[in-house]
Amino acid sequence: EAAEKGGYDTYMLKEIYEQPQALTNTLLGRLRDEKGEVDLDIDLDPRSFKRISIVACGTAYYAGLVGEYLIEQLARIPVEVDVASEYRYRNPLVGENTLAIAVSQSGETIDTLEAMREAKKGGAQTLGVINAKGSSMTRELDSTLYIHAGPEIGVASTKAYTSMVSAFLMLALWLGRTRGTLSDKEGAELLHAARELPRLVEEALKPERVARIKEVAEKYAHASDYLFLGRGVNSPTAFEGALKLKEISYIHAEAYAAGEMKHGPIALIDEKLPVAVIATESRLLEKTISNVQEVRARAGKVILFLSDGDEENAQHGDDVVYLPRAHEMVSPVVNAVAMQLLAYFTASALGKDVDKPRNLAKSVTVE
Numbered sequence: 001e002a003a004e005k006g007g008y009d010t011y012m013l014k015e016i017y018e019q020p021q022a023l024t025n026t027l028l029g030r031l032r033d034e035k036g037e038v039d040l041d042i043d044l045d046p047r048s049f050k051r052i053s054i055v056a057c058g059t060a061y062y063a064g065l066v067g068e069y070l071i072e073q074l075a076r077i078p079v080e081v082d083v084a085s086e087y088r089y090r091n092p093l094v095g096e097n098t099l100a101i102a103v104s105q106s107g108e109t110i111d112t113l114e115a116m117r118e119a120k121k122g123g124a125q126t127l128g129v130i131n132a133k134g135s136s137m138t139r140e141l142d143s144t145l146y147i148h149a150g151p152e153i154g155v156a157s158t159k160a161y162t163s164m165v166s167a168f169l170m171l172a173l174w175l176g177r178t179r180g181t182l183s184d185k186e187g188a189e190l191l192h193a194a195r196e197l198p199r200l201v202e203e204a205l206k207p208e209r210v211a212r213i214k215e216v217a218e219k220y221a222h223a224s225d226y227l228f229l230g231r232g233v234n235s236p237t238a239f240e241g242a243l244k245l246k247e248i249s250y251i252h253a254e255a256y257a258a259g260e261m262k263h264g265p266i267a268l269i270d271e272k273l274p275v276a277v278i279a280t281e282s283r284l285l286e287k288t289i290s291n292v293q294e295v296r297a298r299a300g301k302v303i304l305f306l307s308d309g310d311e312e313n314a315q316h317g318d319d320v321v322y323l324p325r326a327h328e329m330v331s332p333v334v335n336a337v338a339m340q341l342l343a344y345f346t347a348s349a350l351g352k353d354v355d356k357p358r359n360l361a362k363s364v365t366v367e
């Protein structure tokens, strides 16, 4: 087993470090010319969709939320995202102009599989964003976009998540370019940003950056609750950060879209509550910072994740973690790595078995 972990203490850490390679494999050979053209080998007509339904469970659901944002922004098609256990029982509205997308690492999660059967029954076209080759979903769905993250053993998903998000970026490019909603210039910009991803994640995993996150994680490892905030395309990053922390450290964590904080969670803030805020470069950064000020005014402890070079906003954090600067649309991939490391080092500091967290299964194949 030690050999399989490739010198790392755990599968989870190994898989975190495998991300630059996993992302290379997800993106490699699919990014075409400089105008944002991608080659996904999807056997469906992108002009035939009027709406898209994304269904998934757990971490894959959060990848779907990033997908919603990317597809709506770049391809201007209405997208809804559902947890599969809800979708399958709510008599969903689908028709032949609906594209139903299943997101799944294993391709075997029963709720997701049944949700897709439901969508098919209603006449939807179906597509899987899937890791496991030859899995049940890949056999039943009309088409599959493999994420090529490689085998994931750690129960808490890491590299599959960032590869799923990258796959959605390519899907959004494909839809945007073929449907004419994405200009040559924007296409070129995003293609460049996508190409940069493996390198940016490698940068995020440099020893001094990892050591900084470890230091912060250890400082707050004895907190009984945690709050995660993010906005826009990074609000799912906050959700994923909270999920990761719950799964492996058993610390109660909640996540909110930062602007929603004043409608409830603000009541929880006191000097004992660490609040992890994703505040990397974005259109809405100023608004996020004003949410941070609200937290601090109530004595909450702010762990601020900023883009490299943002010295101006450092004053707003009790602890600051700098992350490689990325195009906003691809930043969820880079930022997710920081969330994984925060959860990982918190759980390790508490002596938890990160590869086999209690009560969780890698793949849930019974209802």
Ligand code: G6P
Binding pocket: 057, 058, 059, 060, 103, 104, 105, 106, 107, 108, 109, 112, 155, 156, 157, 360, 361, 362, 363, 364
């Ligand atoms: C389980 C795992 C999660 C995973 C979810 C969906 O709950 O513990 O890590 O996100 O299933 O799995 P899937 O294989 O469909 O992505």
